[in-house]
Amino acid sequence: MIREDKPTFDEREVENMPPVIEASNLTKRFGTLVAVDHVSFSVDEGEIFGFLGPNGAGKTTTINMLTTLMNPSEGSAKVGGFDVKKQDDKVREIVGLVPQDLTVDEDLTGIENMMLQAKLYHVPTKVAEERIGEVLSLVRLDDAAANRKVETYSGGMRKLLELAEGLIHYPKILFLDEPTLGLDVQTRVVIWDYIKKLRDERGITMFLTTHYMEEADILCDRIAIIDHGKIVALDTPQNLKDSLGGDIIELEFDRSPDDNTKALSSLSRVKDVKKIGDVYRVKVSKGEEALPEIMENVLKMNLRISKVSLVKPTLDQVYLEYTGRSLRETQGETAEIWRRKRTLRGMRA
């Protein structure tokens, strides 16, 4: 089933091909809440494109619009060259969706679920039987499990079955909504391998959403950071990290109620200072050399340093830079996020 003739993503001349997904000013409103706010981007063929953002940022809503589950309130999108609003039937033929919720039918066995999916995508029974075996072995679900009812499956197994279902019709574009949400480390690695393999061997274009930094960093060719329905940054993981323009020195002071941002900015070698909570994030180049010098100068300012650390650029830092919050912080706002999510769900359903 491996297409030998198909070049891998890196070898291909992406510039010459029209984008597979093209969104321009895509917007979705639920009453007064703007879930997705004039979002524009394009995804090339064979690319793994990631939407990174906290819960409730508008990731799932974007997927819903691109897979024709929802009509955009404003703007437009083309998937595989077809308009999601006017040619929704055509779009549905070429996309596969692995939704965030586990939607496999509990009352059916794994095989029965797969067979139903095959029927829905007009895969002939004979072909479907072959493919089911192939796809299930890809996600490492064995025969015994496949013949059991899904209600006996663990969360990880359900997700794997879900992934397998998304592939039964060999979609050109696969949408993965939080593919590893709530899974253990081993299953997560299996899924990552699998996603990469699909792209490398079959050239399937992938659009995935995640709120795991690591996942975005490992998997995606390009990442869009989305926050409050808007894209705040879009580039390759490496470029995003480089865009931070150097290393960050994080400083915390003892008993210093004043805002020291200005004082810190005036020091030599300092490019930029941001205060987030009690922490000052000082941007410098060549952090190892800059750190002693800055500490010396800070001590001269009669400030007592309580904590200091040198941070090399990671995607986490990028996220913090563009949204002003760390993902960990946003997870702290759980109550608010769930409230928002519930509102969305209520309106959506």
Add this chain to the structure above:
Amino acid sequence: MIEETIALTKREVKKWIENPFLLFMMVIQPVIWLGLFGKALNLTGLISVPPDLLNQLPQQFRDQVPVLLNQMISETFGGTTDYFTYMAAGMLSVIVLFTAMFSGMSVVWDRRFGFLDKLLVAPIPRGSIVLAKVSSSVIRGMLQVLLIFGIAFAFGLQIGDAFGILDFLGMLAALFLLSLGLSSLFLAITMRIKSHETVIAVANLLNLPLMFASNALFPIKQMPEWLQTIAKFNPISYAADAVRAFILHSNAGFDAAKVALDFQFLIGFALIFSLAGILIARTGLRKG
């Protein structure tokens, strides 16, 4: 369209046919209804003359009275003097209503669990999703019909002396049309409802009026005028009427013209609502 509908119907049917508890309930429910309602409420038995009263009458009247009474009862109860038979025939239509009421329930569950999204993102006509739900409901309804007919027979259903296989098939056809129409109707009403509590509330609200404002359990003639008017638009009346005519088919006669009228109404009802259901599905199933 057909292939997807069959695949989806299979899924729906599997959900209840492999559930022993549900199957058990499907058997018990009609037994309770037929046993309690049909046997305890012996309406035709109420209309009788006590023996000592009868004995006071002159001899020539004494023989006439029961004949006259039976004629009255038979007239009121559409050709039978046995209330159980009258009621059991109507019960067949009522059980179809009971099953059809919850045709929309699985849409609510599918929406909740996200399975509906999976169907909506698949390249299938949306109508096939609705058709599959309706088919499952109809299959279930018809199974219950066969079950009730068997149970009623065991309980002493008095079929007409000319009742044959054609009457049996005719009876099933009428109930099929009723089931198709009602299932589509309830599905259309509940298609955009998001909670199963609401579906139950809607079902309960419509259940009693539909059941009692019909000739399924009581003769229309005994009802006040306004209720009669409602009953005349109630598809259950037409199905019950046709079913009763088939069951009571006797050598004495069969009102073919009236049954033809019943079928006209039922065919129209089934056609309009099943098409409406498919049309509504295009927008109704979609998310916001």
